[in-house]
Amino acid sequence: MANQIYQWKRFWCPRTGRINLSDGGYLYDSDSEWGRIYNPDVVPFESITEIPCLALLGEPGIGKSYAMQTERDVINTETQERGKRTLWLDLRSYGSDDRLVRDLFESPMFISWTKGERPLQVFLDSFDECLLRIDSLAALLADQFKKYPVERLHLRIACRTAEWPNGLESELRQLWHDAFEVYELSPLRRKDVIEAANSNDLDSRAFLEEIDRMEAVPLAIKPVTLNFLINIYRQKGRFPRSQLELYSEGCRLLCEETSPSRRDAGLTGNLTARQRMAVAARIAAVTVFGNRYAVWTGLDWGEVPHEDTRVEELCGGTENVNGEQFEVSEAGIKETLRTGLFSSRGQNRIGWSHQTYAEFLAARYLVQSRMTLDQIMSLILHPDDPHGKLVLQLHETAAWLATTVPDVFTKIMSTDPEVLLRSDVATTEVQVRESLVESLLRLLDEEKLLDYDPDMRGRFRKLAHPNLAGQLRRYICDDSKGIVVRRVAIEIAEACKLQTLQGELADIALDPRRPLPVRADAAFALYSLGDEQIRAKLKPLATGEAGDDPRDELKGCALQATWPGCLTAEELFAAITPPKDQNFVGVYHLFLTQHLIKHLLPADLPTALKWVQKVGRKHQLPFPFKKLVDAIVQKAWEHLATPGVEEAFAKACLLLLKHHDAISIESE
8 A cells, every 4th residue: 555645834724624435535546545634835856856855754564565665666766877876774773883883974876876976765764763772863863974975865764743853854954955855654545445355355445345334444545554554344244333342452553553663672651552542531631622733742942832732731630540650751651742643743743643542532531531522511511501501622522521421412412313323323222322312303493493504415324213214204194394304304214215205205306395305305316216117207307397496406307316227318318408517516506426427338339429419509508508518529539339429429419519629539
């Protein structure tokens, strides 16, 4: 798996928002990274090969050595034609500065380089492990490099983020000036996880669905915990039923020393993995409930950002692991900050590598500290909200608390039931889920919840229980209920695949007396849960008999539900009309630009090309029509051998040329 690399900026701006398991995320590349991140400035390996001096940082086990080896292989392939030479040293085996000087600065290759004019590539891997044995390593390298013509030297150093010395960075920056860069490996992306699943002979689609079901993306983006997930899935075909169990074990693994060489050398730290996890939980409680962004690890010269907490503020007192107390020292805090739970926020700043770790561990800290219900609620309730709402930024932590403490679950359900959708509610008793659905719908109906987080739609599936259809029917079919609560009820039915409600949904979608938003939601739900006979009933909406439909939402939903199973190509293209609101990107827009062409068969292309001939000048068409014309022409080009396509393709292209329209074809 090849990690992406992103540049380490001095002061990163935190970005919030969770990434789901769909393609097309907004981070890094077209394959979403899935996590909360701090800097989206990503560069591929090939674009860093020419950087003269590079510090490549990363968390334990993230793949720093692999990244270095990959770049060395790229450079070695160019050695003959570009005259480059590479010198590789794995610093983990060095225990004295004399030996390091001999193997690096007094090596035959290095001496030959000093006497010649060609460039030299020096790779220093595992800098942090050598740093544990040679206290003066940073000063040694800085002093030595000053003696040589660095303009011909390309230097690469791999180091754990938390152990990268600021002093060495300053020295290297003075030597190489603007040619020095600090980069950090990014978390794994969706396609990396797919590659890992396939290489382990797993069904990658099912594996990703299981990650989605357990909301285990924060564990999947780390090589160490991804391997843990793969091993569990290979043995059992699914993950544990409890999210608590999964995250407890995953966070413990991130607190382990995973480097074989460190373990063999006994360099595993002074704390056990569970002790580091207990310290991490303390840090989580401070950062989450104290609204702190990072831990400042350097000296306090008056420049500590107000949103940071200092290491010394986290020290003191004891923590408990398995009934045994241990003191929390400054060394213990720094040792914990070097684990995979944390990553860099710039010079002298360390923060959580994924916010979910902080939220989970902060909740764990309150529970293991045996706080009372009143104490817990005092931390998560908004002090100025008369209705007893929770602090918005603490919703995820509150959900972990609700999963662990039943009394917290009950307390939250009466005022903020939607927060509980973030919890492990799917594992609760049927009566609990039934009560949660009733509370959620009742508060929406009473307009005490005027809106809800759209991200919650993906979590509605957790509410499934045997009596759910009856609960939802009372709201979906009752015209006296408000629009918002009826739409939420429909979306819950869709998420839980309640086919027993498809008849009622079809009746609502077809009834022009019902509110348009409710009709559109009903039609959209039938796309995923309606059988072919029910979906066929929506054909009148697809062909223009929807009634009042100013933005073509009903039309778009009906077309998506009926094409291709219930409409012929002739019926489809006869039903396509210019969007009524060309500035609105809704279901009809997405149907025209994505769904239609995906399901268009080669045999349907002659009909589609006739539509292209009739639709008019492409440059005057609305955007969705332009996209559809280009997509049809492209697909026809790929299937010219299909009977009837070649002649229709030629006629369509000739007409486009007569209209001075571009013909967009991508050939392999």
